[in-house]
Amino acid sequence: MKGIFITLEGPEGSGKSTQLKRLSAYLKRKGLNVLSTREPGGTRIGERVREILLSPRNRGMSPLAELLLYLASRAQLVEEVMRPALGQGKVVVSARFSDSSLAYQGYGRGLDKQLIRKMNRVTTGSLKPDLTILLDINIPQGLKRARAGSKGDRLEREAREFHQRVREGYLKLAEREPKRIKIVKVVGSIGQVQERIRQHVDELLKIPSHPSLSPRGRESKVRG
Ligand code: TMP
Secondary structure, three states: OOOEEEEEEOOOOOOHHHHHHHHHHHHHHOOOOEEEEEOOOOOHHHHHHHHHHHOHHHOOOOHHHHHHHHHHHHHHHHHHHHHHHHHOOOEEEEEOOHHHHHHHHHHHOOOOHHHHHHHHHHHHOOOOOOEEEEEEOOHHHHHHHHHOOOOOOOOOOOOHHHHHHHHHHHHHHHHHOOOOEEEEEOOOOHHHHHHHHHHHHHHHHOOOOOOOOOHHHHHHOOOO
């Protein structure tokens, strides 16, 4: 596997998709071959699974059925998109991956975390991100942002306590794996948050991010 795999994680309303777009544009400007994707979804089949998962009409879904559907979407994405792209040496950037199942179905729903770890391994063939950015936001603020202008999807409609457990779960995951999971607090402007994300990504990719370097100088030092 020659490529590099980066994931963005976080509770509702943490700004993952906005930050993902900016990050992938940044990496493309650096001359890197970037593939951005998201979970659940990212493939035709996965996007259909996403509809089932997020539809508020499916309120009665059991936690185990929910976990299995997220894993189904992930299995398809890994095989159809991620492994081929990584094999071609691309930088794969994904909004959410296996950590979401641990945070939401493990810490949030209370399913056995060891079981989820095992199932994640089977689903992904033990594929792990090289770097995970955890966008940490306080839950009332995140939920307000996520629900703005809509009633929210099935997960967003869960109680505040559920989302609180998810957030705490994420922080525990980061504590367990401090080298891989870097916490970026969602405070300040979108640009300021992006800047903090880039510091971790630059570190991983060894892109010099020193402001005194001219754009040309920076470009010439990119290693892909
Ligand atoms: P989002 O893509 O808009 O963040 O919506 C996806 C929702 O699905 C979000 O509420 C988090 C949730 N989710 C899980 O519960 N488990 C998972 O494994 C994944 C990937 C997402």
